[in-house]
Amino acid sequence: MSRPPNHEFQEWWNKQRAKDTADDSAAPSSAAENFRCLSVDVQGPASPAASAEKDRSRSARQLSWIYLLKLHKIAHSFAFLTGGCVTLVRTANRRIATAPAANRAESKLYRIIKLFLVLSVFLLVCELVAYFKGWHFSPPSLESEIEDSVEYVYAKWLKIRADYLAPLLQNLTNVCIVLFLIQSVDRFVLVLGCLYIKIRGLRPVAETDYSGDDEKEGADLERYPMVLVQIPMCNEREVYQQSIGAVCVQDWPKARMLVQVLDDSDDTDVQNLIKAEVQKWQQRGVNIIYRHRLIRKGYKAGNLKSAMSCDYVKNYEFVAIFDADFQPGPDFLKKTIPYFKGKDDLALVQTRWGFVNKDENLLTRLQHINLAFHFEVEQQVNGWFINFFGFNGTAGVWRIKALEDCGGWLDRTTVEDMDIAVRAHLCGWKFIYLNDVQCLCELPESYEAYKKQQHRWHSGPMQLFRLCFWDVVHSKVSFLKKVNLIFLFFLLRKLILPFYSFTLFCIILPLTMFLPEAQLPAWVVCYIPGLVSILNILPSPQSFPFIVPYLLFENTMSVTKFNAMISGLFQLGSSYEWIVTKKLGRSSETDLLSIVENESSATLHRSSSMQRSSSDSGLAELNKLEMTKKSGKKKRNRLYRKELTLALILLTASVRSLMSAQGIHFYFLLFQGITFLAVGLDLIGEQVS
Secondary structure: OOOOOOHHHHHHHHHHHHHHHHHOOOOOHHHHHHHHHHHHHHHOOOOHHHHHHHHHHHHHHHHHHHHHHHHHHHHHHHHHHHHHHHHHHHHHHHHHHHOOOOOOOOOHHHHHHHHHHHHHHHHHHHHHHHHHOOOOOOOOOOOOOOOOOHHHHHHHHHHHHHHHHHHHHHHHHHHHHHHHHHHHHHHHHHHHHHHHHHHHOOOOOOOOOOOOOOOOOHHHHHHOOOEEEEEEEOOOOOOHHHHHHHHHOOOOOHHHEEEEEEEOOOOHHHHHHHHHHHHHHHHOOOOEEEEEOOOOOOHHHHHHHHHHOOHHHHHOOEEEEOOOOOEOOOOHHHHHHHHHOOOOOEEEEEEEEEEOOOOOOHHHHHHHHHHHHHHHHHHHHHHHHOOOOOOOOOOEEEEHHHHHHOOOOOOOOOOHHHHHHHHHHHOOOEEEEEEEEEEEEOOOOEHHHHHHHHHHHHHHHHHHHHHHHHHHHOOOOOHHHHHHHHHHHHHHHHHHHHHHHHHHHHHHHHHHHHOOOOOOOHHHHHHHHHHHHHHHHOOOHHHHHHHHHHHHHHHHHHHHHHHHHHHHHOOOHHHHOOOOOOOOOOOOHHHHHHHHHHOOOHHHHHHHHHHHHHHHOOHHHHHHHHHOOOOOOOOOOOOOHHHHHHHHHHHHHHHHHHHOOOOHHHHHHHHHHHHHHHHHOOOOEOOOO
């Protein structure tokens, strides 16, 4: 159907033609006749053929503009993609150029991954040759006349692949799928338990309440038990001030509380800063002491053990522990200590972590998803139904008698908190988890810090499992508790999870592209992982837009967790590595105001006005001041070889998947490979120069 005539455009065109005809006397008469014909045709009805001719003539310029716009969009998209690729290449070159020389031997896992990459590239080249020769559609047979021909070699490879390699890979795949399903069922049961607790409104009940009490003199103080507060730290230049301040303004009778600042710093400047901060609070009437060890033996466990050996500790009934980046609210002790009243078998009250920087970057958002599930679901369900969970090492209150009964702090692993929790559980002590009491802290903002933290968190449990396995078997706890400790607590959640995640999605899936006789179903690649990710993200529904990055990033982190699990299980050298997680000194404005409002003396008021002004001026300014305290050592982003090598493996497998039109497998391999590439180039988290 032809478009209606454009009369405005035709009038302008006729005027221009008339003007040109009048100025040009040499113009042929045929042109004037054509002009007159054109004018007459516009005014009167026209035949379909003439109308179509006119439509083509008057829309030629419009079509040219449309094509120019389309070309412009295509050029803009091409420039955008080219710019992104150039930026990525420049970043990679810069990271490679500035990466420190490797002064340590390559790990065995990295050498295996490199060998796997070489094998993947070789197989891809073979498959490309076969694809362009058409062998994918009509594979050659072994009945070829020339046994040394390329067709015969490829046919022999197909037979070996189908008869020997694929069955082995399929058996390994089936084992990992079973483990995957068991772990998925465990997640589903935990979520159901959490929903049951929420629907029924279940929560621990305290027999006493200090929230309405004010600090009084005389006999009223006897209602408050003696509490020891410990702040272990090591070179915590960025966070020492806010953590000490948050503890010292606790709404608890000063005569019934003692604060121990346990400093393991080897930097004399940091030591002097912490000493000055302690002296400042001593002058304000707070019972606070500074302890420094000359030899940092046993790391945090050795630090806590040394502090508990002091003679005055026997005068205290409970001990609250806070890492250096934690900022408890002023009513923390009043919300936790009451739960010990009337429960002589209660050893630990653990509170939930909150995060002041959970929205700082993509890395902190993804960490928040994992930790929200851990506290909202795992800790709460285990605390309510079995009165046991792993101590988180901080933001908890222990009964000192329970610590002494189970042997105290030991430095035999890098997870001293989990170690003492397991030993206390085997001795018959119970735990309580408070989901509604939150203690703010800071998430690592750089991938390097997060990677080191995760390595310690996943190698330590395997060390502990080796050490305490027979203790669990021969303990006097019930059979169900033994099964829970060995199968659920250690094997399923600490060993099986990183094993199948790395093996299934980083090794088996790429191999099935080159050995198509072994198949990994689409529901294993996409649907079940998607469902598990939805379950993990339920406790933090505001993070639903990040569900796909979360799924891809968790698979990327599996190489770090798998490596840590193997090193801890077989007691490799890196399993005993303890590196303090780097903090930036992020602060909560609410906590700063709470500190200000709880200071009462005149001297304290002068300093509080300065803190209030810094809080009112915004957290950005405060963080700037804290950052200036850092040492002058310049940091650089790093390259992570395992992640980069796995990125190349997955991208190679995605090309092979594209040749076979695998569908969902191709997209998963492509995006997972890009995620590994971004992490390997350290493009996630805090960026430094």
